[in-house]
Amino acid sequence: MLNRREFLCAAAGAALATRFADRLAAQAPFDLIVRGGRVIDPSLRLDAVRDIAVAGGRIAAVEAQIAGTAAVTIDARGKMVVPGLLDIHSHAARTKDGARLCLEDGVTGFVDAGSQGADRIHETLALAALAPQPCRVLLNIGRAGILATGDTMDVNLADVGAARDAIAKHRGMIAGIKARLSREVAGDDYLVLRRAQEVASPLDLPVMIHMGQTVSPLPALVGLLKPGDIVTHMFAPPPNSIVDDAGRILPEVLAARRRGVWFDVGHGRTGHLRWDTVEQVMRAGFWPDTISTDWTAEGRTSQVIDFPNVLSKFLDFGMSLNDVVARATLGPSRMFEVFRDRGTLNVGAPADIAVLELRQGSFDFVDNYKNVRKGRQRLFPSETVLAGKRVARTAGTPA
C-alpha cells in the first residue's frame, strides 16, 4: 500500500513521464538542453557524460543523448554539470546584490545564517524576498543581530520573547535559530544556547551554533544539541575545537553525530578554519555533512572567493568530486525543508543546475590565518540555470 505522499509522488512522476513522452512524440522543443557535460549527481549516484533536458522549469530527462531541440542550448562539453549548489551558511541576504552574486557562482539556494536578530529581521527578510533563488533565514538569538561588541555579550540580548514574536510573524521564512558562541560574541555561551533552544525546540526548528574559541568547553555546548541541529565552523582551531591534541575527535562530538546533529564547514574569514585543524579532523575520518561558505561581500576577494573555490579546497583531503558535490547538494537538501526537492537532477525536480569548470594548475588556497596550501585543481563557476532558465554565465563562456 502506498501512503498518501508516496501515492502523490508516484502520480506526479507518472504524469511527468507522460508529458515527456508526449513532448517527444510531438517533437516539441525543450526549453533548454545542457549537452555533453560530465554530470555529477550524488543523489542519483551518477557520474557520466549526459545531456539534460528541461521543460516547464523542471528536469525532463537525463540521458546519454537527447534528440530534439531546445530554445536554449548550453554546450557543457569538457565541463562539469551538477545540481545547483545549496549554501546553508551564507550572509547573502545582508546586502542588496548578495543573492544575485551568489547565483553567478552556481548557488541556487541559500540560508542566511543569523545576519539579524528580532529587532531588525524585517530588513533581512525584505532582501531575502528579492532573491531570485529560494532562501530562508536563521534568526540570530541576539535580538540586535551581529554586533561588533558581541551579539549576546549582554545576555539580556538573548531575548526569548522577542525571538518567539519574530518567528510568529515570519514563520515560513525563518527556518531556525543561530547562536554565535565564540568568546568575543557570547560571554555566557551555555545560557545563550539554552535560550536559543527554548525558542527553537517547541517549534521543532533547528539551532545552528557557531563553535570555536568558546568560553565553555565544547562538550558542554554540544550536549545541548538535538537531532537536526547544526554545528558550523567545525574546523575552528583550539581552544575548543572538535579534535583533541592527539588528533582524536571528542567523544561528545561523535555522540552528537550519532544522534543526528549535523557538522558544517562555514568557511568564513576569521577564526573558523585553519589548515592544520582541517588536516587533523579529516585524517580522523570526520568529514563534514555540508560544505558552506559563510558568504559575505568581503569574502569575494579574500579566502572564500566563491562556493566552487571553497569546494575545491576539500579535494585535497581525500574527498572526490562526488564527495564535495554531495556536501553542497544532497547534504543541504536533507537539512532544510526548503531544499527538500532540490540538490538533485532527478526527473521532475526543479531545474536548478550549476555548470562548473575544473581547471588543472597551481592554486593558492588560503585559510583564515593566512596559511596557504597549494592545490592542483580548482572548480570555477561557468553557468547557472535556475528554474529552467539560464540566469548567469561567466565572462568568456560562449553564448
Ligand SMILES: [Zn+2]
Ligand atoms: Zn556566519
